[in-house]
Structures are given as structure tokens and as C-alpha cells.
Amino acid sequence: MDKPDSDSGKEINPILKQVLELGPPIVFFLIYLRIRDDVFTFGGTEYSGFIVATLIFVPILLVAMGMLWWQTGKLSRMQIFTAFMVIFFGGLTAWFNDERFFKMKTTIVYAFFAVILGIGLLRRQSYLAYVMGEMIPMRHEGWMLLTRRLTLFFLALAVANEVVWRTMSTDAWVKIETFGFPILMFLFLWTQIVALEKYTETEDGES
Incomplete structure (x- = not known):
């Protein structure tokens, strides 16, 4: 069973916890707004701003989760599963350019x-x-x-x-x-x- 942060031996500032959990999607949103109309070429293949924003979002999410784990000593099952899905489908999005x-x-x-x-x-x-x-x-x-x-x-x-x-x-x-x-x-x-x-x-x- 996942235990509260206090049971893990490490406490985290509630505001910092919210920033690490909610920050990556908001950053993705801001990046998307900035580059949504742009087209990027890598290896001779054109990628939309949405796909590039998705690729940027993946490492941002991983860094945020790493910091959350470092601060609390644990990650919930839901966080781990969601991160896996983001990485997996983010990879498919880039691979198939779709x-x-x-x-x-x-x-x-x-x-x-x-x-x-x-x-x-x-x-x-x-x-x-x-x-x-x-x-x-x-x-x-x-x-x-x-x-x-x-x-x-x-x-x-x-x-x-x-x-x-x-x-x-x-x-x-x-x-x-x-x-x-x-x-x-x-x-x-x-x-x-x-x-x-x-x-x-x-x-x-x-x-």
C-alpha cells in the first residue's frame, strides 16, 4: 500500500509537491502554445509543433517525477503508470509522426x-x-x-x-x-x- 509522505521518512512542502505534479502538463501547454504553428524538420522528416511539444514534455515529466521521488522517497502506482503511458505513447507519436x-x-x-x-x-x-x-x-x-x-x-x-x-x-x-x-x-x-x-x-x- 502506498503510504503518506510522512510515513516514508521524508516530508515535502505541499506547494512544491503540487508544482512537481501539476507543473509538467502546464509547461506542455505553454510550449504547445508557443510552437503549435511551427514545423520542425529532423532527419528529413517534418514534425508538427504538437509532436515536438510532446517530445519535450516527456523528459520534463521524468525530471519532475525524479525530483518528487528524491523529495518523498516514493512514487504512487498511479504516477508510475501514467509516466509509463506518457513515455510509451509519446514514443509512438514520434516514431509514427502521428x-x-x-x-x-x-x-x-x-x-x-x-x-x-x-x-x-x-x-x-x-x-x-x-x-x-x-x-x-x-x-x-x-x-x-x-x-x-x-x-x-x-x-x-x-x-x-x-x-x-x-x-x-x-x-x-x-x-x-x-x-x-x-x-x-x-x-x-x-x-x-x-x-x-x-x-x-x-x-x-x-x-
Whole structure:
């Protein structure tokens, strides 16, 4: 189980943690805005600004994750998986010179999370509680409700990403990927925590 930063023996400034986690996507967004209309030639092959921005984003993400690991002594399973997907699909994007691979990455990540949580639900377990149980003390019923809702939410995001990248411009996808989906995720989790407050437990074990 992933433990809080304090259990790892290393503490990190919350602001620095947010910068390392949220900074790389914002940097990608800014780089994309700067070079989106440019065309770059490497080895006789032309690459769009989007693809070059994607290639720049990969090492930026790795450096940020390395700093996060150095500061906290750990990385979450979600962070490791997301980094792998960024590297893998970023590589496919460059290799095939096709921006669709990087856009599909988001769909696959959300769908993967939905499948994993769904498998737990079929086993009458909440894998979400396994990851976040120490941070949010909540009874089993509450975790099962949150897991079911989050599974459906991840599926909705996966479908939404497919609709966005297949029907909208690259500019629209970058903006929604960078800001839209994270904001929706934050709002969803916040409303669920409030709605499921009755299932939370106090230090003495009472709800």
C-alpha cells in the first residue's frame, strides 16, 4: 500500500509537491502554445509543433517525477503508470509522426483505471480504499459507493476524450486535457467527499 509522505521518512512542502505534479502538463501547454504553428524538420522528416511539444514534455515529466521521488522517497502506482503511458505513447507519436497516439493515451489511462476499479467491485472490494484508505478514513460502504461512482466517472472521461480528440481541433484537445479533465476530476472528488461524509470515521472509530 502506498503510504503518506510522512510515513516514508521524508516530508515535502505541499506547494512544491503540487508544482512537481501539476507543473509538467502546464509547461506542455505553454510550449504547445508557443510552437503549435511551427514545423520542425529532423532527419528529413517534418514534425508538427504538437509532436515536438510532446517530445519535450516527456523528459520534463521524468525530471519532475525524479525530483518528487528524491523529495518523498516514493512514487504512487498511479504516477508510475501514467509516466509509463506518457513515455510509451509519446514514443509512438514520434516514431509514427502521428499525434493521434498521444491523444489516445488519455482514453486508455482513464479506461484502465475504470477496469481496475471494476475488477475490484466484482470481487466486492474497493481498490480505491487500498490506495487512499489511510488518507480518508471511511467505512467499507462508503468506499464501495465512491469506487462505483469513480469507475463510472473514469469511463465517462474515457468516452469524452475520444469524442474530443476525434471531433475537435488539437487546440481544443490540449486545453481540455490540461485544464478541463483535471478540473472535472477535482470537482467530482470534492462533491463525493462531501456527499459521503456520513461514512467517514473519527479517530475512535465512530462515524
